[in-house]
Amino acid sequence: MSVAGNTDSPMYVPEENRKIARERAGRHVEMIRDYLEVRDRIPAGFKLWDRFQESKLRILRVLNGTESDWKDYRWHLKHAITDTKILAEIVDLSPREMQDITQTSTQYRWQISPYYASLIDPQNRDCPIFKQSVPTILEYLDTEEIPDPYAIVYNSPAPLITRLYADRLIINVTNICAMFCRHCLRKKDISQADMIYPREDIRAAIDYVAGCPEIRDVLITGGDALALSDDYLDWILAELGKIPHLEIKRLGSRMLATLPQRITPDLCAVLKKHKPIYLNTQFNHPVEINPDSERAVDLLIQAGVLVGNQSVLLKGINSDKNVMKKLVHELLRIRVRPYYIFNCKKLQGIRHFRASIQDGLNIMENLRGYTSGLAVPTFIVTAPEGKGKTPIAPAYLLNINRNGKVLFRTWAGQVCEYEDEIPEQQSAH
Numbered sequence: 453m454s455v456a457g458n459t460d461s462p463m464y465v466p467e468e469n470r471k472i473a474r475e476r477a478g479r480h481v482e483m484i485r486d487y488l489e490v491r492d493r494i495p496a497g498f499k500l501w502d503r504f505q506e507s508k509l510r511i512l513r514v515l516n517g518t519e520s521d522w523k524d525y526r527w528h529l530k531h532a533i534t535d536t537k538i539l540a541e542i543v544d545l546s547p548r549e550m551q552d553i554t555q556t557s558t559q560y561r562w563q564i565s566p567y568y569a570s571l572i573d574p575q576n577r578d579c580p581i582f583k584q585s586v587p588t589i590l591e592y593l594d595t596e597e598i599p600d601p602y603a604i605v606y607n608s609p610a611p612l613i614t615r616l617y618a619d620r621l622i623i624n625v626t627n628i629c630a631m632f633c634r635h636c637l638r639k640k641d642i643s644q645a646d647m648i649y650p651r652e653d654i655r656a657a658i659d660y661v662a663g664c665p666e667i668r669d670v671l672i673t674g675g676d677a678l679a680l681s682d683d684y685l686d687w688i689l690a691e692l693g694k695i696p697h698l699e700i701k702r703l704g705s706r707m708l709a710t711l712p713q714r715i716t717p718d719l720c721a722v723l724k725k726h727k728p729i730y731l732n733t734q735f736n737h738p739v740e741i742n743p744d745s746e747r748a749v750d751l752l753i754q755a756g757v758l759v760g761n762q763s764v765l766l767k768g769i770n771s772d773k774n775v776m777k778k779l780v781h782e783l784l785r786i787r788v789r790p791y792y793i794f795n796c797k798k799l800q801g802i803r804h805f806r807a808s809i810q811d812g813l814n815i816m817e818n819l820r821g822y823t824s825g826l827a828v829p830t831f832i833v834t835a836p837e838g839k840g841k842t843p844i845a846p847a848y849l850l851n852i853n854r855n856g857k858v859l860f861r862t863w864a865g866q867v868c869e870y871e872d873e874i875p876e877q878q879s880a881h
């Protein structure tokens with residue numbers, strides 16, 4: 453018998469209560485109405501797949517490559533686009549734009565993987581892929597001087613190490629990336645010759661970790677950790693695996709977004725040997741998420757690697773609450789957990805990408821409660837001078853007093869008074 457008319461069923465709900473529930477659900481739907489109206493108009497990679505395939509064929513013609521080359525990440529690295537004339541055969545560029553790119557490249561290096569170039573909308577200057585990959589004169593004209601936002605001189609106790617916290621640290625293994633993102637916070641490292649750091653320096657970094665029993669978590673990054681060969685990565689992970697107090701290894705790589713072909717069965721066989729491994733990547737816009745990225749994530753998951761996403765809040769790219777909501781939904785769809793949204797640092801050459809902290813708060817306000825908790829990342833403002841990541845969230849707690857009375861507001865804006873327990877420390881006195 454259906455639960456609808458069965459008053460003995462624990463799931464029985466009287467019709468008048470159902471009516472109240474339906475009205476309530478309707479009010480909640482109205483709260484996301486603006487998103488529902490625009491969500492299908494926000495460009496997304498799964499829908500743009502046919503256009504990407506056309507671009508791929510054009511790029512293969514320009515670079516004289518084949519379909520099988522396209523599947524090979526080494527071909528993409530070897531044929532990374534660094535020449536304005538070649539770029540102009542792929543994207544419609546005016547003579548002025550070509551001149552600007554050339555001028556900006558005297559200050560900042562640029563490079564785009566053929567794969568990432570295939571995601572560019574060739575005529576649209578608002579294309580989020582174009583903005584992240586093609587240099588603009590605004591970089592060159594930004595002379596705000598913050599030479600070392602990581603304050604690396606005070607945070608590197610051993611070669612290649614950045615240490616900002618008590619129980620975890622970074623080993624920087626390379627400055628190579630598949631693409632040099634225009635908003636990169638490591639612009640100054642990237643703007644040098646390509647370097648995979650030598651074994652003796654990495655050995656010294658691993659020895660430092662071995663000598664610090666409090667370190668339980670190491671992040672291998674660069675540049676891009678997956679710019680290393682499978683063998684070199686295997687060696688580093690194996691050496692780290694010999695350190696008894698090290699509980700987890702993390703990899704920092706943007707290749708899921710910029711060169712998903714790098715995620716091969718061979719690489720995954722290496723990663724599978726060294727669990728637990730977490731990989732944090734950086735998707736910044738739903739256009740970057742498509743069947744290629746999904747295939748790459750599937751391979752990683754089969755190898756037991758857990759994938760999280762760290763977006764950078766980028767003005768005019770993802771600083772819109774609905775675009776960010778679409779992004780986190782698309783991430784979950786391919787089984788990537790939204791982890792952080794970083795604000796853009798005050799670094800020379802990226803000022804035009806910087807959105808305000810208030811913009812970030814508006815995005816967070818529009819996520820928490822308005823969508824699955826699993827889709828809600830933490831908004832992080834990186835404190836100056838290497839003082840660490842600071843989570844910033846809308847204020848839900850309005851007041852808390854000694855007598856256990858707590859005043860807060862819900863995600864939907866209702867103010868509630870809550871009778872809490874007396875805090876333990878206080879009741880003991």
Ligand code: SF4
Nearest residue numbers: 629632633636675706
């Ligand atoms: S992949 Fe990361 S490190 Fe490399 S250029 Fe892009 S943001 Fe910078």
